Amino acid sequence: MASSTVVVSSSSGANTPCVQPGDEGNERKVGKYCTVNGGECVNLGLGNAYACTVEHDATAMPFCTKACIQDSQCGAGAVCVGDPDPDGGMNAGLKGCVPSACL
Numbered sequence: 001m002a003s004s005t006v007v008v009s010s011s012s013g014a015n016t017p018c019v020q021p022g023d024e025g026n027e028r029k030v031g032k033y034c035t036v037n038g039g040e041c042v043n044l045g046l047g048n049a050y051a052c053t054v055e056h057d058a059t060a061m062p063f064c065t066k067a068c069i070q071d072s073q074c075g076a077g078a079v080c081v082g083d084p085d086p087d088g089g090m091n092a093g094l095k096g097c098v099p100s101a102c103l
Contacts, residue, residue, distance in 0.1 A: 017061060017062075018031075018061055018063075018099055018101040018102035019031055019032075019033050019061055019062060019063040019099065019101075019102065020033060021033050023063075025049065025063070025064055025099075026074075026075040026076045026077050026078055026099075027075045027076060028047065028048050028049060028066070028073075028074060028075030028078070028097070029041070029044040029045075029048040029049040029064050030048075030049045030063070030064060030065060030066065030074050030075050030078040030097040030098075030099060031049075031063050031064065031077070031078060031099035031101075031102075032044075032049060032063060032064040033062060033063060033064075034052035034053070034054065034055075034062050034063060034064050035052070035054065035062060036052070036054050036055050036058075037055070038052070040052060040064060041064035041065075044064070047073075048066065049064035049065050049066045049097065050064070050066050051064065051065055051066065051096075052064055052065075053065055061102050063098075063099060063102070065096045065097050065098065066096065066097050067094065067095065067096055067097075068080035068095050068096060068097050069095065073097065074097035074098075075097070077099060077100050077101070078097045078098060078099050078100060079097070079098060079100055079103070080095045080096070080097060080098075081095060081096060081097075081098045081103070082094070082095050
């Protein structure tokens, strides 16, 4: 599923991450805090987040996400964002749910 995961890197320099340990995310589990190989994003239910950003990019903010086409698929307080792939590679055009607080 690595090819369908949008990763948002923490480049804002903010002192407080947008997702904290213990955060449960929204009703779609988008924004749930996760760790590499922690299993926090598996078996969350049909239509819910299924991938942990930091399992695909160690520099990403750590939250559960899912592929999307439009904002309504992401749940409250989250938006559907395109993956910035400047090289136009295999991830170009992919979108994923991101907590609004992380933008």
